[in-house]
Amino acid sequence: MTQESITKNTKISPTDKKLLRKLYLRSLTIGAPLQYANEYGSGFEYSILPFIDHYYKNGSEEKRQALKRHIVFYNITQYVGTFCQGLVASMEKQASQHEDYDVSSISAVKASLMGPMSGIGDTLFWGILRVIAAGVAMTFGMQGNVLAPFVFLLIYNIPAQWCRWxxxxxxFTVGSEYITEMYSSGLLTIFTKAARTLGLIMLGGMTSSLVQFKTKLVFHVGGGQVINVQNILDSLLKGLVPLLITLGCYWLIAKKHVNFTVVILGLIVFCILISALGIA
Known part of the structure; x- marks a missing residue:
């Protein structure tokens, strides 16, 4: 039996459904054993351990090799990373049942998914969903509504956990054959680029609506004329100062590697200062 036919015949049995639920629950803790040596490798192995324990004999060389395969470096955005975990679990099941299965393909597929899936996951969840959830929650918060933090948690976690499951x-059901087809057809690359573009559009929209700056500076000149600095800024580019502030924060974090907390504290001090001086 070839690997292709094995993959096509993969079905979710009641036993596998039970194991998948265990995998899903264990995946919630994937970040707990985070370390620089293998990132989420330990958490990944803990997640798929129910499949390895079930399908490999205790003390066997095959089980030892399976455990060794998954203690290495692993890092995919957790909400879409369960796709890789389910796929690996399916492949490990097939490997345990067929002696001629090419086990090197398991590590190869796992490694090849890290880059593109992280790009998709980071864009959709960190770049889009989190920003949307925070924006809606802040609207409630500015109105003094105590439900603001719960709104954020619900908007973010309901789709995130649904996607994870x-x-x-x-x-688990897709199998390695379809991953190969997606790569060869370029579909995965197209989807990644589309997700990143959508993420940039959403971030731009959220930046223009949430980052605000209006200066109070006015200059009185002769003849009773008044120069309004804010009107001048708006005539140059609407939202010029918020854009410069956003780009400045990006430059500090991405280019100068300034700690995120330091940037936040700097913004707080800056806002207090310009408010005290009557600039804004």
């Missing part, structure tokens, strides 16, 4: 099942 669905990606777990999808990864």
């Amino acid at each position: 669905e990606m777990t099942k999808l990864g």
Whole structure:
């Protein structure tokens, strides 16, 4: 039996559904054993351990090799990373049942998914969903509504956890054949680029609506004329100062590697200072 036919015949049995639920629950703790040596490698192995324990005999060389395969470096955005975990679990099951299965393909597929899936996951969840959830929650917060933090948690976590579970099942049923097809057809690359573009559009929209600056500076000149600095700034480019502030923060964090907390504290001090001086 070839690897292709094995993959096509993969079905979710009641036993596998039970194991998938365990994988999903364990994936919630994938970041707990984070370390620089292998990033989320330990958490990944802990997540798929129910499959390895079930399908490999205790004390066997095959099980030892399976455990060794997954203690190495791993890093994918957790909400879509369960696709990789489900896929690897499916491949490990096939490897345990067929002696001629090419186990090197398991590590190869796992490694090849890290870059593109992280690009998709980071864009969709860190770049889009988190910003949207925070924006909606801040609207409630500015109105003094105590539900603001709960709104954020619900808007973010409901789709995030739904995606985590669905990606777990999808990864298990898809099999390695379809991953190869997506790469060869260029579909995965197109989807990644589209997600990144959408993320940039959403970030631009959220920046223009949430980062605000209006100066109070006015200059009185002869003849009773008044120069309004804010009107001059708006005539140059609407939202010029918020754009410069956003780009400045990006430059400090991405280019100068200034700590995120330091940037936040600097913004707080800056806002207090210009407010005390009557500039804004």
